Amino acid sequence: MPKLGLDIDQYLRTEVLPTVWCPGCGNGNIVEGIGTAFQRIGLDPEKVVVVGGIGCSGRTPFYVRTNAMHTTHGRALAYATGLKMANPELTVVVTMGDGDALAIGGNHFIHAARRNIDLTAIVYNNGIYGMTGGQEAPTTPVGSRTTTSLHGAVERTFDTVELALAAGASYVARTTTFDMQEIPLRIEEALRHKGFSVVEVLTQCPTYYGRLNRIGDPSDMLIWEREHTADEPVTLLSREEMVGPLRTGVFRNNEDPEYIEVYREMCAAQGGSYAAS
């Protein structure tokens, strides 16, 4: 296989490169973060499945050299729930866009969090529908321009972190593609965490969000990310307080009962031996 010369080459499906992503897109940084986290933990690629939804971000499974499952728009977490329950020995990572995870797939997102099933969900939040050409997403900041909000978005913006916390996720973090060192760190923490883990990564879509909002080139967008976020993981801010920068960091990391363990105990109480093999 061709080498990129990165020390995470073993976790990249280099033979399918280049990616479908535009130059300057933030998605590649997240893939690098995933590979780095895998390498730090030393995961066996045969025992890992990266499950993607549909969208630019949903293509991630093709680029990570592990098992890959590229599913349907919005349903990645539902596929992953069945997969993980069928074989809890597998490490299951789910990569979704903001529209994928929070609009069409919002129901599966809250229920996966409610079950607290041991999955690592990575939400690529570029504030827009990238793959379909720049339409408004539930995460589009109020006032932003997209092809379906040319006069500025008027709908209120979804906060992935607040949603994940309220629904019961037991690990919740937010970072950005500006924070290159932090992405693998958070993903590694999420992978090591037993329970439903959400890592939201604010990422740049220069092709649509950047162009429509005249933010400039990809590096200007990274600076924009830095200027609009603050490393201060506080939640439950009032509406007035929320006008400030978007908070990043680890918002929750606790040891709530994890679904597979709870299920195993329920089976044992009935005389069944779940996932004994």
Add this chain to the structure above:
Amino acid sequence: MATATKTSTNGKDTRRLIMGNEAVALGAIAAGCDFYAGYPITPATEILEEMARVLPRRGGVFLQMEDELSAMAAIIGAAWGGATAMTATSGPGFSLMQENLGYAAITQTPCVIVDSQRGGPSTGLPTLPSQGDAMQARFGTHGDRPALVITASSVRGCYDATVLAFKLAKRHRMPVVLLFDAVISHMREPVEIPPPPPPPVRNFPALAEGDPRFGDAPFVPFGYGPIAVVTGLSHGGDGLAETRRGVQTEAMIIDSISKLDQDPEIRAEWTGDYRLDDADVAIVAYGITARAAREAVDQLRERGVAAGLLDLRILWPFAHQRLREVAAKSKTIVVPELNLGQMVMPVRAAVEGAAKVYQLNRADGTLLTPEDIAAFAISVQGGQDA
């Protein structure tokens, strides 16, 4: 019909009085099902409840999902996790499953979906029987795909159809649909059911790095061999997307469609004949309507009409060849259905004018009775019996 045999080793009747839905659950367990995901809906709910009761005891997985979209997604995920998986629903839920059902087809994922039909469209006639999903079961998902759809007309038939569905899903690596209806699912009959086997042991063929994973390749889930790529995009044997032209996917789909037609077990189970050999009038029916039609055949025979029944036990793939054979002998074909005329379309297409085809339809939630069918057959037959 109920082949309720009284095996009385000690003189006792060992049959159990169970409903169609329980027979489905028992058939699933007998076939090695160890994963169920679903969402409640009448008239399929008892399958969900029975699996919720039984699977944890056997160390299997029962998941009540947030909707039918996720139930369908979960069983596909489960199959790729190595489970033998199923779900059950009725029309509204079956509609929601269609996109992911197409995903199961293009990714060649073995799984079983029960649709116990009720009146539609929309919420329609909850809990009243219908055969309104015969075409949805075949063409409901976008794009073309091989389809395997099995029906039953008795409680024992539900059990046997379920066992067969799992076997064929595995053999052909595809989603198999069991198409029942509110009456068959809720009806109780005494049946002899063998005791459940122990929980299944997972066993998959060994693959080497670089071996194909799709097309003719055996189904090997994640974690049981070299890493695999699974996608709903058109792909080749290696699973990698082919986005410019879908040549390989088209070839794989055509190939699996043709393999269904050649499967000896499908050929053996395809249709059930009743007094058809010398029939002038052939009634072509399936599911609950085949049950009434069988009775209608006897009534017609008593009245001097040489009638017979062709029961479409496997609805899809459609038994074209058998229909042509029937049409060569029976010049009148009657197709009674609890819908406004669905399976009569492929019947007409197969017969190609070799026999006269008459359709008898009812979509108000009421069953067609043997008398309805017999009277209709007589009326179209040109007054032979008058």
